Amino acid sequence: GGTYFLHNSRKAKIAVFKASDEEPYAENNPRGYIQQPGQDMFLREGVIPGEACIREVAAFMLDHGGFSGVPMTTLVECRHPTFNINGSRMSLAEEFVRTDCCADDISPSKLSVEEVHKIAVLDIRLMNADRNSANLLCRRKTDNSIELVPIDHGFCLRSVADNSWMDWCWLDWPHLKQPMSRKTKKYILHLDIAKDAKMLQERFNICGEALDYFYASSSILKAGTKAGLSLYEIAVMCCRNDNLGEVPSKLE
Structure with missing residues (x-):
């Protein structure tokens, strides 16, 4: 899709702009991936072309207190001649x-357990179907440890839950098989699933099927944590584990 960098007056990059109508199979996709009349095309089932941007903002809103480190994300209106189609x-x-x-x-051995766990918690809650290593950015801190920064959450909160082991x-x-820290457990157990679901429905108009899966994955995460399960044991209940990713998960 169309992705652009926004710069400040000093030409420094300050934001990444993604036009909703330039997403894959949306009406103004710059690479020609456009849905034709009568076709039902999408890059990943469960997300209508043009609605991935809403899910990216929702992912930021659900990252309470910046626990998982999702960069600040919001909806904006923008106009620039660089865009594939002129106009706001x-x-x-x-x-x-x-x-x-x-x-x-x-x-992965260079990463701390805490950093990996914060990403797994986010992806399980949102049933993220696109957590490849390319959208986990790494930032070296002053103590030489590595901080993970998760990006690209357009395939979260889908109306299907066919996530497989390949997606994470x-x-x-x-x-994942290491015990969760007290901080991580506290964060999970204090999540208000009903409040989050209400926000998703009222602010982003997330469909009922997606909300049901959000309820299910979040509930499994909380119940598993309370029962003392590892994040690995929780995750395998939420995704397909056969080689081809065809056998429905326990969540499904």
């Missing part, structure tokens, strides 16, 4: 975060 359009602006690399470029790059990392 409503879409999302995400804070531009300066990082050193992505998780593709380093060994962290699933086979050894961190």
